[in-house]
Amino acid sequence: MKLSGESKIFIAIAVITVIIVGIGVALMSRPAQNLAKSDLIPASANTIGNKNSEDYLVEFSDFQCPACKSFSPVVKEIVEKNKDKLLFAYRHFPLSQHKMAVPASLAAEAAGEQGKFWEMHDYIFENQESLSEEFLLAAADKLGLDKEKYEKAFKDKTYQDKINKDLADGSKFGVDSTPTFFLNGEKLNLFSQKDLEQAVSKAINSN
DSSP states (O other), X not given: XXXXXXXXXXXXXXXXXXXXXXXXXXXHXXXXXXXXXXXXXXTTSEEEEOTTOSEEEEEEEOTTOHHHHHHHHHHHHHHHHXXXXXXXXXXXXXXXXXXXXXXXXXXXXXXXXXXXXHHHHHHHHHTGGGOSHXXXXXXXXXXXXXXXXXXXXXXXXXXHHHHHXXXXXXXXXXXXXXXXXXXXXXXXXXXXXXXXXXXXXXXXXXX
16 A cells, blocks of 8 residues: 555654653653762761761751751751761752741851851751841850851851852752752652651661
8 A cells, every 4th residue: 555645744753753752751760860979968068977878868958947847856866876877968958938048057057167067957946936137146155156256157148159059959959848858869758757767777777
């Protein structure tokens, strides 16, 4: 049977469509590659735990985010329980709707300049409902910081570029909400704090 010109065009379009769909299915079914540790945890990141551990947990978080606050004590417990087996890194992902998120990140970094990032991290989450510039400035006395040095770093926004870098990296890695966790380079889909505990436990016990 001799095909008409229109039939040939139709068949060609159908074949091309099948090929395109096949490629799309193959790409979607291919397992996502884990992100490199060096990308998720740059040298400037605030970390705690065993730096030489094979297992590492990275959190992209917002200090004004209620869900981040609820995860904070759980993360702290996980890190303390596995401090010799796990490296934890906190990275900033202040959401635009949270007006005190960036100032809180700047305050935490300013405290980190004096070796007290984690103390400020905990203090902010424990008093999240009180977040204001006045609260953040007063935190210097609460944590025993060099007040002049702390206020200068905070008011001059010394660490704004670092926060922007975290935001850019988070967006590049597919972070669209907080908190978002990556375990050994893999983005976790969590429904509860228990899911995070189980994922970390499974990873550590498998090594």
